[in-house]
Amino acid sequence: MKSEKALGIVLTYILTPALTIILLSTITTSLPAQDNAIMDFNSDWEYFSPASGKSGITDLPAFISVPGNTPLRLVNKIPGPGSGSLSLFFVTRQQKVSVYLDDRLIYDFGPSTSNSVQAPGNSFYIVPLEGSDENSILTIELTSSHAFFSCLVNGFKIGSRDTLMLDLLKKDILPLVVSLLILFLGIILFLLYSMMCMTHVNDSGTFYLSLFSILGGLWLTSERMTMLLFFNDPVLANNVGYISMYLLPVPLLLYIRSICRLKRERMLITLAWVFLGFASLTSILQVFNLINYITALPVFHLLTVISSVHICALFYKETRNGRRPSLIFINSCIALVFFFLLDLALFYVTFYHKTTHLGFFQVSMLLFIVFNIGNLSETLFRIKEMNLENRLLLTLAYTDTLTRLKNRTSFDDAMNSLNSRLREESSIHLVILDVNNLKSINDTFGHQYGDNILKDSAMIMKQTIGRYGDVYRIGGDEFACIIKNKDESVIIESLSRMFELIDEYNSKSEHAKISIAYGTAAYNGELDKDIHSLFVRADRAMYSNKETQKVIQVIG
Incomplete structure (x- = not known):
């Protein structure tokens, strides 16, 4: 095994995404400032819940406890003169939204019926404030059928449309690039696996890691707001994201089983089938409008916690039995599990984590894929050398060395x-x-x-x-x-x-x-x-x- 070849491939896979991220980060942070500044519109919002009668004044972003599937009304006076040429920007998470300017409906998005289980997805809005002045009253009504998101209120901004779009691009482009890189690495790995199959080298680890990367890339990409600039369908993006996320543990569990060579380990196979069945059942119920993906999210989290505990116990058992896999593989898996559990705890404990929908797990996923590509490259080089040696031995066994005829x-x-x-x-x-x-x-x-x-x-x-x-x-x-x-x-x-x-x-x-x-x-x-x-x-x-x-x- 020539370690310098493996090192070269690892550096290529690491440096290419790293340089791309640094370049895009430099470009987006150095974009020229616009003439019209963006103004935060987050102070002194009056809120009212007709269902509970709860009301008060709050600064945004905020977590306001209201019953699910009931509206939350937010009212504020448009600040300063000259807002008529500007627009309002905000982001929603699985919420139906209606915007009123002086009791006049100027924007509406979401399911037409209040009891619909169809998730509206995550989206951003740029609503023109035409005809407004310093005395205009802005009313925003948010409704979600999910307890996870019904209480969330993101911040609001006011500015010109171009300035708001540029601000969104600057903040979202880097996570989008990371997501697309994960997807790109998955596609490259799948093509590599296809080429290996053509040469009769069947490495299941490469196949499972490619599926994990592709599903992870689809999930993370669908969560990015800038994708809606190209595919303006929040519901489709929402469904693709949740399907990919629910299927994500399947190739990961099979990859761990493949790398550890645990042919007799049945629990990983069982968990993979459980996740596959869970994703299929949830999709069927979604099609028949009985439940949606978000409703099943706690079940998915529970299954993932069980899988995480089992993976850690499995590594401990294998290490004690003297069959420890490579250190890079174990550390990357443990980091993935740790940051998933950290993100999960933050999701249920802090409303901010629900609002941003960004987490440590996404970063650890990219590192997991990159490090395991290096681990796989070493394995593939070893397989290649073994195949060359086997072909040489086969040639020597069946070929006359003097005449080069068959022996x-x-x-x-x-x-x-x-x-x-x-x-x-x-x-x-x-x-x-x-x-x-x-x-x-x-x-x-x-x-x-x-x-x-x-x-x-x-x-x-x-x-x-x-x-x-x-x-x-x-x-x-x-x-x-x-x-x-x-x-x-x-x-x-x-x-x-x-x-x-x-x-x-x-x-x-x-x-x-x-x-x-x-x-x-x-x-x-x-x-x-x-x-x-x-x-x-x-x-x-x-x-x-x-x-x-x-x-x-x-x-x-």
């Missing part, structure tokens, strides 16, 4: 294989060949010259009878050729051509000449009980030719 082992395998299907071939011819006078040539001119005679003889055989069947070196000076489904006339013609090439060779040789004796036999079901009987007949014919056909022997 006696390969010949015996071919004969045994052919013996089991003699009736399937229309004809089988066996040609046995022997290089004459090899001992005399070795004694007179040396073994090096004798080796050259063998190599040149093998080359001539391969160019002639080798066109119709495989040529084997089955002994020191003995060769064989198995020819299937060819007329005898073709074989005779190829042998004639072989002797023509021998004559041409001998005419140019100043020392020993090539001389070959041969014998042929065709399989006959009445004469041959098996393929080995055919070999005996061809071998006898060769020795008969060697004794009687002195014409083919040229003595130098």
Whole structure:
């Protein structure tokens, strides 16, 4: 294993995303300021819940406890003069929204019925404040059917449309790039896995890590507000995000099982099936408008906590048994589990975490993928080297090192294989060949010259009878050729051509000449009980030719 190659790949995977992120961060933070500044509109909001009768004044962002599926009204006076040319910007999380200017509805988004279980998704809004002045009253009504998000109120901003869009881009572009990088790495890994399958290298770890990256990238990308600039469908983005998130543990669990080589570990497989069934059942119930993905979120979190505990216990058990996986793999998995649990605790404890929808888990996911790509690259290099060694050993086992023809082992395998299907071939011819006078040539001119005679003889055989069947070196000076489904006339013609090439060779040789004796036999079901009987007949014919056909022997 050449560690420098693995290190090069790891650095490529790490530096490319890192440099991209740094470049985009530099570009977005250095964008020129606009003429119209953005003004925070977060102070002294009056709120009122018609369902509970609760009211008061608060600063935003805030967590205001109201019953689910009931409206929360926010009222404030538009600050300062000249707001008529500006717009209002805010973000909602799974909330239906209505905006009124002086009791006039100027914007409305969300399901038409208050009891709909269809989640409206996450979205941002830029609402023009045309016709407003310093005395105008702005009323915003938020409604969510989910207890998770019904109490959330994000902050508001006022500014020109272009300035607000630029501000959104600057704040969201970096997380978007990270999300797209995770998706891109997953696609690259999947293409790499496909190429590996074409070369008969089946590494399931690469496949599972690619699925984990693709699903993670889809989930995180669908959460980014800037994606709505290109795909203005919050409901679709919401559904894609939750489906991807609910399926995300499946390839992760299988990846851990693959890397740790835990073929007898059933719990990881069981948990993977549970997550797959959970995602499928939730999707079916969503289609029939019975529940939605957000309603099932606590169940998903519970299953994920159970899986996290099991993974940590599994690593502890494997380490105690002396079967600890690589340190990078264990640390990246533990970091992923830790930051998931941290994000989960913050999600249920702090309203801010629900509002931003950003977390440590996303960052740890990117690091997990990058580090495990390095871990996989080392494994792949090791597999590649093992395959090269195996191919070399296989070549040495079945190839004659001197003539580069197939050897006696390969010949015996071919004969045994052919013996089991003699009736399937229309004809089988066996040609046995022997290089004459090899001992005399070795004694007179040396073994090096004798080796050259063998190599040149093998080359001539391969160019002639080798066109119709495989040529084997089955002994020191003995060769064989198995020819299937060819007329005898073709074989005779190829042998004639072989002797023509021998004559041409001998005419140019100043020392020993090539001389070959041969014998042929065709399989006959009445004469041959098996393929080995055919070999005996061809071998006898060769020795008969060697004794009687002195014409083919040229003595130098």
